[in-house]
Amino acid sequence: MIREIRDGNAFCICRNMLADGTECGREFVVPFQTCGDEGMDKILHTSINALICEQCREKEAEDERVRQGEEQKHILAESLSERMERTGIPPRFRAMDKPWTRPAAEWIFRHRNESLLIAGETGVGKTSSACFVIRWMMRQQFLRVRYYTRQTLIAEFVQSKTSDNDNELRFLHRLDQLDYLIIDELIGKKGEAKLSPSGQELLFNIVDGVYSWARGTKVWILGNFQAGSIDRLVDDPRPFRRRFQESFRIAWFDGDSVDESLKVFDENQTEED
Ligand SMILES: Nc1ncnc2c1ncn2[C@@H]1O[C@H](COP(=O)(O)OP(=O)(O)OP(=O)(O)O)[C@@H](O)[C@H]1O
Ligand SMILES: [Mg+2]
Ligand SMILES: [Zn+2]
Incomplete structure (x- = not known):
């Protein structure tokens, strides 16, 4: 006064x-x-x-910021399980408060803001670690995340192409809107048959989107990659390999360590190596 x-x-x-x-x-x-x-x-x-x-x-003003922060935290915590469900992540990977395999989870956590190509044998912790880190991030912020396997991705893509009120471009546009796109089991346990031509086209679109910075979407591709896997997956592996090597952080998970050398995807590598 x-x-x-x-x-x-x-x-x-x-x-x-x-x-x-x-x-x-x-x-x-x-x-x-x-x-x-x-x-x-x-x-x-x-x-x-x-x-x-x-x-x-x-x-x-500071009190108001704190109050809004608390409210945001509350909403994030309350909605976490519902938001996890909507990502399409399978139920057993949705509620992890602790990682199952530490080195794998730590590596993904460290590189969580990048596009990742994660290779490794069955059981090394690819899926669980990726989902653990996604959940950790979703606890802090609202993220648009979709989890697919090779099968569900291709199935949804094909469905969009044949549906009356959807199409290929819309499907790609939806992927474009994501913060994180996870494609699990791109290469399955016994290696996998070649992708269909439209599957190859879809994968190229996704990989090239990361490469050309057309999208802000981070793409995490997981699979039991071996030497020669990419060659068996697509007709012309060279543009894929180049884009993976230049725009993705690549790791080979092995029980208790993470190998970042790129030998698994080396062009000159043959299956016998
Ligand atoms: N509830 C659990 N608590 C702790 N560890 C678990 C639990 N359930 C499974 N595991 C172990 O966690 C490890 C990682 O499993 P995860 O599914 O992440 O592996 P992956 O690399 O994705 O394998 P795949 O290639 O077969 O999909 C496995 O060795 C599994 O035995
Ligand atoms: Mg898995
Ligand atoms: Zn005063």
Whole structure:
């Protein structure tokens, strides 16, 4: 409230009530020019009287930020299991609070903001680690995530092409909107048959999207890749291999270690190596 008006200023004292029930009492100054009109001056007077000091205003803004942060955290926690369900991640990988295999989970966590190509034998922790890290991130923020296997991805793609109210472009556009696209088991346990031509086209679109920065989507591709896997997957593996090597972080998971050398995908490597 105003204590004194002089020299074009209103000298005020802050009457804001603090948390402990006392008044702030800080002094502060605001410019005050009388405008000659008694009614207007009165209104100005009243509104200046209601002002609080800068420190109190900052404190209130900070309290509001904290309150909104708490509310956001609450909403994120409350909705986590429902949001995990909507990603398409299988139930057994949805609720992990701890990783099942530490080195794998740590590696993915460290590179969580990149596109990843994760190779490794069955049981090394590819799927569980990826899902663990996704869940960790989804706890902090709202992320658009879709989990597919090779089978479900191709099936949904084919369905979009044959459906009356959907098409190929729309399907790709939906993938484009994602923050994370996970393709699990691109290469299965016994190696896999070649992708159909339209499957190859889809995979190329996805991989090239990462390569050309057309999309902000991070793509995580998981599978039991072996030497020669990519050659068996597509007709012309070279553009795939180049894009994987240049735009993806590649790792070979092995029970208790992570190998980042690229030998698994080396062009000159043959199955016998
Ligand atoms: N509830 C559990 N708690 C701890 N570890 C588990 C649990 N269930 C399974 N595991 C183990 O976690 C490991 C990682 O499994 P995960 O499914 O992530 O492997 P993967 O690399 O995806 O294998 P695949 O190539 O067969 O899909 C396995 O060795 C499995 O035995
Ligand atoms: Mg798996
Ligand atoms: Zn104050």
